Amino acid sequence: DTEVTQTPKHLVMGMTNKKSLKCEQHMGHRAMYWYKQKAKKPPELMFVYSYEKLSINESVPSRFSPECPNSSLLNLHLHALQPEDSALYLCASSPDRGQEVRVEQYFGPGTRLTVT
């Protein structure tokens, strides 16, 4: 199973709402990533978890709050977002470099987020 799943596929939320994005993988990967992608741009790294610990936070505003409850799950909690936060949010996983040599990244299908 080389699949990364993300829910929901689409999300529309107001600026005062609280919502969460969910990501799951069962490949035994110990590194998981959140990216934000705007139209016709490459993915921008937001957060990296390594062995369930936050290892990279690319200066993301506090209205985005990541959580890694276990080695298979990654959540992104959203609160008080702005319209400019509308984007495709991608989750990915890979082996941690300490696990094996072949560190290949696998992506989920993404959540299309619209903030109104």
Added chain:
Amino acid sequence: KQEVTQIPAALSVPEGENLVLNCSFTDSAIYNLQWFRQDPGKGLTSLLLIQSSQREQTSGRLNASLDKSSGRSTLYIAASQPGDSATYLCAVFLAYGQNFVFGPGTRLSVLP
């Protein structure tokens, strides 16, 4: 800081042509390089992964090469088909840390 560029930004070719996409990176301290394909509004699909110690990898009609010392990788697509139309992104996994740096992508259109 690692920077990744891709040339050309967009490419339109007739079906059946062989084509080359280019990826350049500024810091040769990479662990590996990965090529992805992305269809509009979708996630990224991994095409090929080249370890830093390797020179090339092949999968079907795709061949990717890596010259780490000069900071370059190429993706060769043989006998292009309309179904190859997509954005192609390269990403380097840094030799330190646990993050990937992406290039801006090449938008490919293969015309029937």
